[in-house]
Amino acid sequence: MDLLLLLLWSSGLGGGGRLASAAAQCEAANADIVMLVDESGSISPPDFWKMLQFVDDIIKIFNIGPDAVQIGLTLFTDTQRTMWQLNTYQTKQSLLKAVDSLEQRGGGTKTGLALEHILHYSFKYNMGMRPDSRKIVVVLTDGESQDDVEEPAEHLRDTGIEVYAIGIRGASHLQLLNMTTDRAHIYILEDFSSLIEIFNNFSISLCNSATNRDSVRLMNGTSLCSGRLEVRSNQFNQRWSSVCEADVDLQDAEVVCRELGCGAPSVLWGALYGEVEAPWWSREFQCGGRESALMDCRSSASDRNTCSPGRAAGLTCSEPVRLVGGASRCAGVLQVKLVEWRMVEWRMVDGSDWSLKAAAAACTELHCGSAVLTASSNESSESRGWSVDRRCVEAGWRLRECSTSTRSSSTVELVCSDLLEQPIIFVSSVDGVSEAQQQGFQVSWRSSFTLSCSIQPQYPGGSFQLSFTSSSNATLSHTQPAVNHSAHFLFPAAGHAHQGSYTCVYHVHVFSHNFSSESCRLSLVVSDPTVFFMRLTLLLLSLLIFTSLICFSHKVPTLTSGDQRKPEAD
Structure with missing residues (x-):
C-alpha cells in the first residue's frame, strides 16, 4: 500500500489536480515561510521521503521570488541544521533541487530548541526576512518533543509569526496545541501516508495565511502608522477602498490604530496624504472604541458612493x-x-x-x-x-x-537630543501690554517692562539666555541662572532700542552633556513717543481744567440761612 501511494505521489496522479487548484489561490501570496522538518531516528527513510515530497508540493503551489514567497528550511533532531535561509534560493526550480538533495541524519527530538533556533537565525533581516511580508512556520514532526515547546512558540507568536504544526503518529496533541497560533492550524495524522490526504485543506489554509488578507491599511504615510485610510472586506472583492472622512470618527480611529499595532490616534483629517480616485467605501463605521478590528465594528449604509476632493480620511497614529x-x-x-x-x-x-x-x-x-x-x-x-x-x-x-x-x-x-521641553517667554509691564496688530506685543514708551522665561520642571539648575535681535539686526544677549525653573529680565524704561524680537534659550548640563532648548520668538514694539507726549499733554490739560473748576466753584457766592428774608405783605 505504501509503495502504491509513493508511486501515485511521485507520478502526480494523486495530486496534479489539487496542486493546480491550490496554486490558483496562492498567486497573490507574499510570505516568508520556514519549513521545520523533523529528521529524528524514529522516522524511517521512506517516511522521511514522504515528508520531503510534502515540502515539494508546498513549494510548487507558490510563486517563488524576492517579491512573492520565500521558503527556508531547517532540519532538526536534538540539534538543528539550517539547510538554507529564506533568500538562498529565489526560483522554484532551485528550491525543488535543494529538497531533492536532503539526507536524513537521525537523533532525538527537541522541537522547542528548533523553534527558538529559527526565531533567532532564520527570521532575521540579514537572512532575507522582509518586514512587510507574512511570516509562517510549518512544523513537521513525529513523536513527542523531549523539551518544552510552549515558551519558544510563544516567542514566535509574539513576533507576529504564524505557526502550523503537523504531528504524525505519536506526536503530542498538547504540544501541538501549545505550538500553533490557531486550533485550525493543527493536523494530527495516524501515519505518514496521510500527508497526501490532508494536502488540499492544508494548502488552502496556508495560502490564506500567506496571502495578504488585511482588511485595513494606511497609505502614503511616513510609516505603517500614518497615511490615507483604506479598507477592504474579505467577504466580497479584494479591492482596497478609500474612506470618506465623514464616515470615520475618533473611536473608529482608535480601533484602526489598535488593529495596526500602533499607538493612540493623534491626527484624523482629510487631504493629509494625497488625493485619491474611486473606489470609495460605501458604509459608515460605528465603532465603540474597544473592538480589536475595524471590520468588527457596526456599520450602516452611507449616503455617498463618492467623496468630495480632499475629503479622504487621513490618520496618524503614535508609534508603538x-x-x-x-x-x-x-x-x-x-x-x-x-x-x-x-x-x-x-x-x-x-x-x-x-x-x-x-x-x-x-x-x-x-x-x-x-x-x-x-x-x-x-x-x-x-x-x-x-x-x-x-x-x-x-x-x-x-x-x-x-x-x-x-x-x-x-x-x-x-x-x-530633544529631551528638554520648550521654554515659554512672555512680557509684562506696570502700564499694561497690548497686542500690536501683526507686530507682536506693544509696551508704552518710557514704561518699565519685564521679559520672563520659564520651563516645565525636569532637571534642577540650568540657566536662561535671553537673546535679542533688533530691527537693524543687531544682537544682544543676557544670561541669568534659573530659579524655580524661571528667570526674569527687567527693563526700567522702554525705548526704541528695545524694539525687536526676543527668545529664551534654556541651558542645562545633565547626563554629562550640555542640552539646550529655545522658546518661540516674541516680537516687541514700543509705542511712538509722539503718542506719549500727546497723552501727557492731554493729561496736563485735564488736570488744569479740573483745578480751574475747583477754584471757580469756591469763588461763587452762596446764600446763608440768615440772608433769607420773608417777602413783605401788601
Missing part, C-alpha cells in the same frame, strides 16, 4: 515605541508595544546587541532628534522582551518591524 522612567519623553528605558488580539503589552528591548546607530534610528522614530547616548543595564531577573535586529533598524526599518520576542534581563537606556 516609547521611553519610560525619565524626566522627559525623550529619555529613559526603551520599550516597544505588543498588540495581540485584545492584549496590549509594552516590553523592554534587549540591550545585549545594541548600537548608537540603532539608538539614532529610535530617536528619529520617537521624533526626539538625534541620539546623545545609549547604554544597557541588567535587571535582577529575566522577563519577556524584544530582541531588535540592529542591522534591520540601521537599514531604515521601524523598531517594531525588526523585533523578535525573547526573554532577557538586559534593557536599553536612551537619551535623545
Whole structure:
C-alpha cells in the first residue's frame, strides 16, 4: 500500500489536480515561510521521503521570488541544521533541487530548541526576512518533543509569526496545541501516508495565511502608522477602498490604530496624504472604541458612493515605541508595544546587541532628534522582551518591524537630543501690554517692562539666555541662572532700542552633556513717543481744567440761612 501511494505521489496522479487548484489561490501570496522538518531516528527513510515530497508540493503551489514567497528550511533532531535561509534560493526550480538533495541524519527530538533556533537565525533581516511580508512556520514532526515547546512558540507568536504544526503518529496533541497560533492550524495524522490526504485543506489554509488578507491599511504615510485610510472586506472583492472622512470618527480611529499595532490616534483629517480616485467605501463605521478590528465594528449604509476632493480620511497614529522612567519623553528605558488580539503589552528591548546607530534610528522614530547616548543595564531577573535586529533598524526599518520576542534581563537606556521641553517667554509691564496688530506685543514708551522665561520642571539648575535681535539686526544677549525653573529680565524704561524680537534659550548640563532648548520668538514694539507726549499733554490739560473748576466753584457766592428774608405783605 505504501509503495502504491509513493508511486501515485511521485507520478502526480494523486495530486496534479489539487496542486493546480491550490496554486490558483496562492498567486497573490507574499510570505516568508520556514519549513521545520523533523529528521529524528524514529522516522524511517521512506517516511522521511514522504515528508520531503510534502515540502515539494508546498513549494510548487507558490510563486517563488524576492517579491512573492520565500521558503527556508531547517532540519532538526536534538540539534538543528539550517539547510538554507529564506533568500538562498529565489526560483522554484532551485528550491525543488535543494529538497531533492536532503539526507536524513537521525537523533532525538527537541522541537522547542528548533523553534527558538529559527526565531533567532532564520527570521532575521540579514537572512532575507522582509518586514512587510507574512511570516509562517510549518512544523513537521513525529513523536513527542523531549523539551518544552510552549515558551519558544510563544516567542514566535509574539513576533507576529504564524505557526502550523503537523504531528504524525505519536506526536503530542498538547504540544501541538501549545505550538500553533490557531486550533485550525493543527493536523494530527495516524501515519505518514496521510500527508497526501490532508494536502488540499492544508494548502488552502496556508495560502490564506500567506496571502495578504488585511482588511485595513494606511497609505502614503511616513510609516505603517500614518497615511490615507483604506479598507477592504474579505467577504466580497479584494479591492482596497478609500474612506470618506465623514464616515470615520475618533473611536473608529482608535480601533484602526489598535488593529495596526500602533499607538493612540493623534491626527484624523482629510487631504493629509494625497488625493485619491474611486473606489470609495460605501458604509459608515460605528465603532465603540474597544473592538480589536475595524471590520468588527457596526456599520450602516452611507449616503455617498463618492467623496468630495480632499475629503479622504487621513490618520496618524503614535508609534508603538516609547521611553519610560525619565524626566522627559525623550529619555529613559526603551520599550516597544505588543498588540495581540485584545492584549496590549509594552516590553523592554534587549540591550545585549545594541548600537548608537540603532539608538539614532529610535530617536528619529520617537521624533526626539538625534541620539546623545545609549547604554544597557541588567535587571535582577529575566522577563519577556524584544530582541531588535540592529542591522534591520540601521537599514531604515521601524523598531517594531525588526523585533523578535525573547526573554532577557538586559534593557536599553536612551537619551535623545530633544529631551528638554520648550521654554515659554512672555512680557509684562506696570502700564499694561497690548497686542500690536501683526507686530507682536506693544509696551508704552518710557514704561518699565519685564521679559520672563520659564520651563516645565525636569532637571534642577540650568540657566536662561535671553537673546535679542533688533530691527537693524543687531544682537544682544543676557544670561541669568534659573530659579524655580524661571528667570526674569527687567527693563526700567522702554525705548526704541528695545524694539525687536526676543527668545529664551534654556541651558542645562545633565547626563554629562550640555542640552539646550529655545522658546518661540516674541516680537516687541514700543509705542511712538509722539503718542506719549500727546497723552501727557492731554493729561496736563485735564488736570488744569479740573483745578480751574475747583477754584471757580469756591469763588461763587452762596446764600446763608440768615440772608433769607420773608417777602413783605401788601
